[in-house]
Amino acid sequence: MRSPNPLSRREFVKAAGLAAGAAGLVLPSAVQAAPARDPNAVLAELLEGNRRFVNGQLIHPGRSPKDFLALAEGQAPLAVIVGCADSRVAPELIFDQGVGDLFVVRAAGNVVSGAGPIVKGSIEFAVAELGARLIIVLGHSQCGAVKAAIQHIDANDVLPGSIGDLIDPIRVAVNAVKGRPGDKLENVTRANVEKGVERLKGLDPILSKYVKAGELKVVGATYELHTGLVKVYE
Structure with a gap:
């Protein structure tokens, strides 16, 4: 979906970056001044990208240095994706988005509560400074962090290093679905997202x-x- 503005956010950023490069100027404020996007329209655009991904009809199949050139002096991402660090879940790919379209914050288990100021501050920066108006907390099926949380919380054992600290924030989601019918892993995965x-x-x-x-x-x-x-x- 396109913005009603003469230039879409993406087109504006690209034009601003090219103009700055041509003039030999550094204009981060101009790049960040891209038109605000309706979050519902952005969400629809991302889901349309996901449909392209599922159907094998990608419009952003590859990346090269020239793809980054227009955004070298600034960024104005469409959305923030708070996702899992899992190697199988790359937001730019599954939403079929281009360079500069997504501000991605990833940690195992897509944890928000208990993740500390680095994660939350990164998200706040994308909204307050870069103008993003949509945040998606993205969980995924067969999440290893959620599986570990279920297994080790139920067993009440101790994990080595910082892994226990990583799993501990998911404890709230595990407890929230006790006695709930259905697949426990799916229930905890959703509850963990909803808590975020x-x-x-x-x-x-x-x-x-x-x-x-x-x-x-x-x-x-x-x-x-x-x-x-x-x-x-919903």
């Missing part, structure tokens, strides 16, 4: 302000490894 969405919507002082003003959309979703489909939670 809830945390970001209420994250003061930056994200909560934009959410309350109706300017920022935060949604949860799951990527299915077997099909390639992304399912957004």
